[in-house]
Amino acid sequence: MIRPLQALCAVFVLLAPLPALAKPATIVKSPGGITAWLVEDHANPMIAVSLLFKGGAATDPEGKVGLATFVSGMLDEGAGEMDSQAFQTRLDDLNIEMGFNASRDSFSGSMTTLAAHRDEAFALLNAALTHPRFDAEPLERMRQAFQTRLRQRSERPNARAAETLFADIFPGHPYGRPTDGTPAGLAAITSADLHAFVKTRFSRDRLVIGVVGDIGASDLATLLDKTFGSLPATSQVPPVPQVKPKLSGGIIPVPMAVPQAAAVFVQEGPARADPDWHAFRVVMYALADGGFSSRLTEEVREKRGLAYGVGAEAAPLAESPLVVGSVGTQTAKIGESLRIIRAEWAKMRDSGPTDDEIAKAKAFLAGSLPLGLNSSPAIAQTLTTLQHFNLPPDELDHRAEVLAAISPETIRAVAKRWLTPERLTFAVAGEIKASDLPQTGK
Amino acid sequence: MRRRMSLCLLLSGASLALAAPAHAKVFDPTVFTLENGLTVVVVENHRAPIVSHMVWYKVGAADEPAGKTGLAHLLEHLMFKGTPEIPAGQFSKLVAAKGGVDNAMTSRDFTAYYQHIAAENLPMVMRMEADRMAHLKLDEKDFQSEREVVREERRQRVENEPAAMLSERLNMALWMNHPYARPIGGFDSEIQGLTLIDALSFHKRWYAPNNAVLFVAGDVTPGQVKSLAEETFGRIPRAATPDRVRGEPEAPQADIRIAFSAPNVHQARWYRTDIVPSCATAAPKVGAAFDMLGEILGGGTTSRLYRQLVLEEKLAVSVGAGYDGTALGPGSFTIGATPMPGTDPDVLDAKISAAIAAIAKDGVTAAELARVRDRMLAARIYARDDLFSAPQALAESLAVGCTIADVETFNDVIAALTADDVKAAAILLDGPHAQGILSPEAAP
Missing domain, CATH: 3.30.830.10 (Metalloenzyme, LuxS/M16 peptidase-like)
Incomplete structure (x- = not known):
């Protein structure tokens, strides 16, 4: 016989805090003044490094949209004395994994190496960051690769809807441009542009570093100076202005011949540093960010079979924090999905989450933290993310207490303050007719 | 989501x-x-x-x-x-x-x-x-x-x-x-x-x-x-579940060519798939040889096909190859490429067939074998770092009728692999095969 499970359904009254990091992070400061957060772990002879420079694709110059992304693809395509094939062969032979990525607000990198190749791996990382070559051959090859990626992305209704929506709500602002560039922007980028980006963006004052694995603090301190010490102390990154999204509350059609329509929707949200942040995460979990525990999944997917995936989450962009969501429903019924989403949004604003929903959201948001720490690269990335948002090393350890201290009344007030169903603005890609769509919220 | x-x-x-x-x-x-x-x-x-x-x-x-x-x-x-x-x-x-x-x-x-x-x-x-x-x-x-x-x-x-x-x-x-x-x-x-x-x-x-x-x-x-x-x-009591027998597919008697286009295709793609042995149908070293062949042909930017098709001849934007041998029935070996605009997919197909034929005839070099072997062996340390995905290979292997040893002794099998083993794998690919071509619709 299977034991009855009712006991497991009891409402949480107390949260059991879990140690988020099995080992605490220590702050390592090098003689040259470079800081990194380190989780020392000698269980496996490997080291994972994560780094992040504040300032990303939103700083791409006019006419060169896609520059940050282009740089991210070029740093491992030759540096110092090594051309592209020499650099790639060295990475392959030493089994070093190195990669870079640009988002709207930041430029990040990761490197994983066996401890045995530690010094050369950090030297290669230094070369990539400080002496990238940007030779003509890889430049044209990567240009083709990025143009190809744009064409592939344009096949996906979800991507088309998102791109159209951001262009619409951020007219004339860098956030309105696609992070991965435009065909014209990518076509215009030169080797000089790439060098200028590296020179003006990669500086020590904008850099945060996380390291996990088989390395001690003093060895790391030495390597920090060797790897990052030659970066300029400061840089001249063009500022990205704060912006309010232009939210019409309407539905923007994006004509596209696909059997399932994809909708992307957006409204304003709190910044990561906003005092409402944690309460708002609880609200969003109950409304749209909690998978099968969220009302949108319950109403759209579980009760009506209208979608495979539906949800929304806080997207704390530095200059315009948002909430972004998506849903995919067959063309003839997409209007019904949108109506339900708007209605649930209004209901959540008016009444807020129930006490039971709040307890479950808090339990998940605190209890699931260790699950993100299942590999060294994942832990290293968590360390840089915390620094990026100016949070302390023990932030995760206190999450349960922070959540427990927020009263249900506060959370319901936050729902009322932040949710704006009438301003929820949609873009819908598909073969849609106006008659398939609900009236706008205006 | x-x-x-x-x-x-x-x-x-x-x-x-x-x-x-x-x-x-x-x-x-x-x-x-x-x-x-x-x-x-x-x-x-x-x-x-x-x-x-x-x-x-x-x-x-x-x-x-x-x-x-x-x-x-x-x-x-x-x-x-x-x-x-x-x-x-x-x-x-x-x-x-x-x-x-x-x-x-x-x-x-x-x-x-x-x-x-x-x-x-x-x-x-x-x-x-x-x-x-x-x-x-x-x-x-x-x-x-x-x-x-x-x-x-x-x-x-x-x-x-x-x-x-x-x-x-x-x-x-x-x-x-x-x-x-x-x-x-x-x-x-x-x-x-x-x-x-x-x-x-x-x-x-x-x-x-x-x-x-x-x-x-x-x-x-x-x-x-x-x-x-x-x-x-x-x-939970045991139950009489059916035996699973996959059988052998009909071998292709001639090349198969499937072309597909649709209004929302904006970028061409090209694929080739071959039916090959799996962990359930062949000795471990056969599968390991296909893994290695995949690395040598299409594993990253230093592979044979990337160097030839992307770097030298500029026929493709990217190319990759891989073996899926964790199967109750036969396994499959797949090569995929993103052609450069204007590349004739049949030219790509012919070039890739020729690259396979070259290994089937002349094998791979000792240097290639050593480089790829070291890379595959070093990957074990990274795999052990990942709690959630990597060790699942053990359960997957058992679920399709293969063994724990197929995963656990993989390093030994890789270490013992010879150039002739890789050549034998290429010989199995060197024949009628299936290609798939995705292309944007021609302008009206």
Whole structure:
């Protein structure tokens, strides 16, 4: 016989805090003044490094949209004395994994190496960051690769809807441009542009570093100076202005011949540093960010079979924090999905989450933290993310207490303050007719 | 949003170009069998107070009755729709309320369910998973709405994705009479015809402890898992589940060429797939040789095909190759390329055939062999770092009728591989094959 499970359904009254990091992070400061957060772990002879420079694709110059992304693809395509094939062969032979990525607000990198190749791996990382070559051959090859990626992305209704929506709500602002560039922007980028980006963006004052694995603090301190010490102390990154999204509350059609329509929707949200942040995460979990525990999944997917995936989450962009969501429903019924989403949004604003929903959201948001720490690269990335948002090393350890201290009344007030169903603005890609769509919220 | 996603794409869709999970790991698992036939695999990892708990059933899309494609995948969804103990829709909520995440996946040969959760909640998820192994209870209304959900899943992941549509047709042409020809998620017309009775009979026929593998990795000991497994899964009686026989597909007698275009194709793609031996149909060294051949031909920017087609001849933007040998039936070897605008796909096909023929004739160099071997061996250390995904290879291997040794001794097999072994693999590819071409519609 299977034991009855009712006991497991009891409402949480107390949260059991879990140690988020099995080992605490220590702050390592090098003689040259470079800081990194380190989780020392000698269980496996490997080291994972994560780094992040504040300032990303939103700083791409006019006419060169896609520059940050282009740089991210070029740093491992030759540096110092090594051309592209020499650099790639060295990475392959030493089994070093190195990669870079640009988002709207930041430029990040990761490197994983066996401890045995530690010094050369950090030297290669230094070369990539400080002496990238940007030779003509890889430049044209990567240009083709990025143009190809744009064409592939344009096949996906979800991507088309998102791109159209951001262009619409951020007219004339860098956030309105696609992070991965435009065909014209990518076509215009030169080797000089790439060098200028590296020179003006990669500086020590904008850099945060996380390291996990088989390395001690003093060895790391030495390597920090060797790897990052030659970066300029400061840089001249063009500022990205704060912006309010232009939210019409309407539905923007994006004509596209696909059997399932994809909708992307957006409204304003709190910044990561906003005092409402944690309460708002609880609200969003109950409304749209909690998978099968969220009302949108319950109403759209579980009760009506209208979608495979539906949800929304806080997207704390530095200059315009948002909430972004998506849903995919067959063309003839997409209007019904949108109506339900708007209605649930209004209901959540008016009444807020129930006490039971709040307890479950808090339990998940605190209890699931260790699950993100299942590999060294994942832990290293968590360390840089915390620094990026100016949070302390023990932030995760206190999450349960922070959540427990927020009263249900506060959370319901936050729902009322932040949710704006009438301003929820949609873009819908598909073969849609106006008659398939609900009236706008205006 | 990735909820209850099947492995449709992994085996039939966009990732055609980038298959090839390398299984070069040593996880040092503890393996035992309960009296009712349930195989249990435990991998200890005490770095964080979390566990990965999975149940792998030895049944997949290739076991569906004729005319009922999509049944294995629909049942996977319905497993979240309740038992007498846990009402419909509550399973994932109970897991989430303890800070856990859960999901499931369906492939040709297996169906797997998992929870990642704090180690202290392992007893709870084991009780819940055992409960739905034995006591699935479905209601017609939930069945109907979930059937619509899987139809939306098909629209999203296959019908909206031209590369997945091509892959579906390419697989059908390649595998012909073999069950691997069927799309994992099913055909829409057949999904619509599936009934509640179909799902319950499929569950009754295949879901039993002696037809499953329990896999637990993380902050737990084998002793703890054993006693928990005995208290939960151990109480479910053995059942007479069918033997699984995949059979041999008809070998292609001539080249197969499937071309697909649609209004929303904006970028051409090219694929080639060959039916080759698997871990179930050949000695470990054969599969290892295909893994190595995939690395030498298309593993990254220093591979033969990348250097030739992307760097030198500029016919392609990218190219990759990979072997999938974890299968009850035959395995497959896939090469994918993104052609440069203006590249004739038949030229690409001819060049790649010639590159294979060159290895079939002259083999690979000692330097190539050594470089790729070292890379594959070093990958084991990274694999051991990853708690959730890498050690699953052990359970997957058992679920498709292969062995723990196929994973655990992979390093030894790789280390002993010779240039002749790789050449022998290339010889098996050197013949009639299937290519799939995705192209934008010609301007009207």
